[in-house]
Amino acid sequence: MQRSQLDRRTLLAAAGLAGVTVLCTRAHGSVKLSPALAAPGEARTLVLLQLSGGNDGLDTVVPFGDDAYRRARPTLGLRQSEILALDDYRGFHGALVQVRKHYDAGRVALVEGVGYPEPIRSHFRSYDVWHTADIRGRDAGDGWVGRLCDAAFPDQQNPNLVVHIGGNVPYALHSTSHPPASFVNPRAYRWAGGESETEAYEQAGGMQPERDEKQPKKRAGESSLDFLRRVLADGQSSSEQVRRAVAAYRTPIAYPANDALAQSLADVAALVNGGIGSRVISVEMGGFDTHTDERNRHDQLMRALDAALGPFLDDLGRSAAGRNTLVLMFSEFGRRVAENGARGTDHGVAGPMFAFGHGIKGGRYGVHPSLEKLDDGDLVHTTDFRSVYATAIERCFDLKSEKVLGAKYPLIAFA
């Protein structure tokens, strides 16, 4: 009952979004009409996958049906045989075989032409906009996930609530009240003493007075020493939970062994299924800044991405927690429409954004930007990325998205 109402609302919102309603193209004639993300009350996990460096959207979702594409990309343009056509206008890059399989199964939502007004072509500043969901960037305060946690989990201090797997923590996760646990490798998320030192280390941290789970920050009157003891104890339990979850996780799905992203996503699957209360998990794949030799490099990137995402989405389908997971994939900007003189592309603006999950309504959303009506050689975005965030915020965390984003953005019907 409630679900069908919800459904209507989201569909209407999507229709209003860009003046068109795009229906999903499910291969299986599924009878499920409602999003299958768990009902409010059940935990859902949001996974953020950042493609760093500016992914070339036109070489990811290729508008082969537009002559302007071939004109703009005389050496970089993909041949028809290198494209997995979705219809007679666009198709996935030929390496995205598994993504295509999941797309056909309704687990991939493609949102076209995503960007923001007055786009910035600096990597760092554009990241800041995506990470804070605010044009002002870092001047706006904490990252958007930090603000999301303030709104959704004001009293919670589970150190594993927000997790980043990778080197540098994205600013999106920057939060003074809900700092993320972060590690390159969950097996290495530990204080690296031997067994007997660890016992003493924990003893030194275990001497704090009665703990209060609901107190996120240093309490009034708490001494710095007691605060540090508390974080030490939290760190030991957080680290142990993470490592246990990863060690205990068994999956028949084979992830490519020698690929960083695939291994990180395998760890994400372990955390999602580990019951340790992680609600936002972030991972990053680098190398998308293809100013030169884009043909080879972007092909490789697409192959690696497909090889990692394919098994990950298979894996998520195996459990309720996995099926309740929403994955958002984004990049700080797309690239310019025309190739440069070095068989590459320079920093551009809008690009496609992807949502993945077993509980979403797959298909195509938004409007592909025109390749003719350009702004100084760049695509003009048709959907604000904050519409995608807003959808994730409302569907995964049962929050009014404007509480986090500061303004209302039209929701998109994929979830």
Place this chain on the structure above:
Amino acid sequence: MLNTPFLLALLSLAVPAPTVAPQAEPKRENASADDASADVERIWNARNVEHLYNRAGFGARPAEVEYAQRQRPVAFVKQLLEGFAPTSDPLFIDIPAMPARRDFADRDEFEKEQNRFRAEERRVLTSFAGWWFDQMVEAKHPLQERMVIFWHGYFTSSTRDVKRTAAMIAQNELFRRHALGNFSELVHAIVRDPAMLEYLDNNENRRDRPNENLARELMELFTLGEGNYTEADIKEGARALTGWRTTDDKTGSYFQPRNHDAGVKTILGQTARFDAAGFVDLLLAQPACSRWVARKLIVHFEGVEPDEARLAEYASFLVDKRWEIKPLLTKLFLDPRFYRDAVRAERISSPVEYLVGATRRLGISVPPQILWLGAGQLGQRLFDPPSVKGWEGGEAWITTSTLLGRGNMAGMLIGVVKLEDVLREDPLEVEPEGEMMGGDMQEGGEMTDDPPSDARARDAKRAGKRKVDLGAEMSGLQRLTSAMYFPRINLTARMQRAKVAGDMQIVDTLADELLPVPLSEPSRAALLAFLRAERGALSLEDGRLLTAGVKSEDVLRRLAHLILSLPEAQLG
């Protein structure tokens, strides 16, 4: 196709006068300061001396504590303000010139040159950062280096936005020149500083299209604090700052009259034809300004908020001294309230203070780039503050990840933790070239080169199955440590020199030498239990631990690792 480099002579520091005579009579500022310093004389014990070293420097070695205790507080504080010894020679840096597109017929060539230029910029920044960390560890003038970091977090600019090493280094030089100088002069200089003009978009601030960024931060973060101005003041202030811009290569700044709005502005109720200098003077004349600066300094050094009476006292003192920083800090360090319990125990050290402090207390020599990258991993990347507000500091330094990370870094410095063991993986990462590659600054480029890719693949096989993207910073750190770091440390000799042998003596001595604050009872019990168990495992009686050669040293090092991982080690 080398660019003609130009030489930038940096850090033309005034060399401080040789160490002052310990018994020099203090200049009698006024009666109350004199009373206060007499009070400090009464509490001039090892604990308080170390406290002062922790806050005004980077921690103390035992001999330094003894030295300070032999001085009178007034004389010692004067040395702190002037420096203990002449500082190292200024670093001469060969800044590469930025390639211009017009000099290249071929785009490929231009891009290659750009990549080379960026790599060279990173290399220069890395060497400069190394030099800076050396100054901190050597601590010839530790307070000056503390103040350079303070101003860097106060007047933030980041290499990530400025993207010009020369400008970042010149700003650092500005902070060093004014570190303990005059706040008014520093604010006047910072609104003309190329890195700041670039960072806060003043190149975009023109008569026909004002950009408010610099005016806003100048009021909100640099002088007055929120609530002491209006949005209209920002708009008008921005007009006063129009016309100041950087040269194209960002190594200099100049005033461009045709972009300056010379009209009448009304700022904070005053109406005049304000220019940048006039606007800054107006801000300095606000009562909120001295309160803002005094509060920032007190909170930085004490770690807790001052009460209203004390804030008012320090703010008016700063105005009386015409914005000179030295008298203010002298007053602070000779103020008995600086030594009260709530101040001594409460401040959480920054990652830089933690790592430099640990290095100094351990008495080891560490390639300074390791400290730079390590502090970055722990949340304080010098030259790259997280936002215009700088580093939040205090308890925000501590998360579960950074706390256990601090312990692991200390273990790495001591040699009981190998980064590759912590990571248990090979730092394999396909690093693309171009702007993003390796971040803007993280690479320890000149220290090691990336191994060729087939060697990497071979290493990957040896290391096992996983290929993990560590991020450029961690990869650089790991390469540095595995290639060039061997801890030169002999804790056995150190304990023997201190003439200690029993478990309790060893724990107390090592903790005293390695910790910035006294060991708490619970931690002491944990350390003792550990040491007893380890000694037991070696079948040695209490008092005989140091007789087992390399095994004794191993136990002592693991004890040291434990000590530097304690909650107490994070204070100071």
